[in-house]
Amino acid sequence: MNIKLHNVGKRYNREWIFKDLSRELKANSTYAVVGRNGSGKSTFLKVLSGKLSPSKGDVSYHGQSQHDPVPTEKIYRQIAMCxxxxxxxxxxxxxELIHFQSKFKSFAKEIKESEVPEILELERFKNRAINTFSSGMKQRVKLGLAVLSDSKILLLDEPASNLDHDAQDWMNKLIEKYSKDRLTVICTNHHSQELKLCNEQINIHDYKK
Structure with missing residues (x-):
């Protein structure tokens, strides 16, 4: 699935967060959205996901051709987000959380629900309440539910937050293995190792003029 942006902009009150952004994000590609903290990366991701409407311009979703559109009100079925x-x-x-999640957004066809705790490297904690988990463990769970889902678009906002070095290595392998054949967009900073996963970069500062 592809996302096409035509002269897209978003503003709050009189301040433009970004504007005049025209680009096509294509399936089987991984994009890094880079910029300083507070620059508008998260806002851009919310516009891509349909959680926010653009203040100007158009966002459209389609399959292999422009003649295969997906209505905006149905795009949430195709998007997984962390x-x-x-x-x-x-x-x-x-x-319980994994089972609950599977009722709303199924896992990729090659993944069994029972395998998810092991993939998250949290097998021995599967019967513990999530509210007893550390921040890093919770981030593993959030990442896993998104990356392992059966969705055509994967949106990850600062996915390495709260992860130590070893967990970041795990995250990179997870994304690399399960994001094939999808459109993946990762919001990150200029120095994060997630950049190695990405084919292209979108610098949000280029669209603030």
Whole structure:
């Protein structure tokens, strides 16, 4: 699935966060959205996901051709997202949360629900409540639920937050293995190792003029 942006801009009150952004984001590609903290990377990701409407311009979603559009109101079925501002139901145990998630967004066809705790490297914690997890463990869960889902578009906002060096290596392998044949967009900074996963960069500062 592809996303086409035509002269897209977003502003709050009189301040433009970004504007005049025209680009086509294509399936089977991984894009890094880079910029300083507070530059508008998260806002851009929310516009891509349909959570925010652009203040100007158009965002469209389509398959292999422009003549295969996906209505905006149905695009949520095709999107998986992990972001610091999205919460999880932490009163569930890990196993309960995985099962609950599967009812709303199924996992990729090659993944069994029972395999997810092991993929997250949290097998021995599967019967513990999420609210007893460390911030790094919670981030593993959020990443896993997004990356392992059966979706055509994967949006990751600062995915390495709260992860130590070893967990970041795990994250990179997870994304690399399970993001094939998808459109993946990662919001990060200029120095993060996630950049190695990306084919192209979008510098949000280029669209603030």
């Amino acid at each position: 972001a610091p501002y999205l919460s999880i139901y932490d009163e569930f145990t890990l196993s």
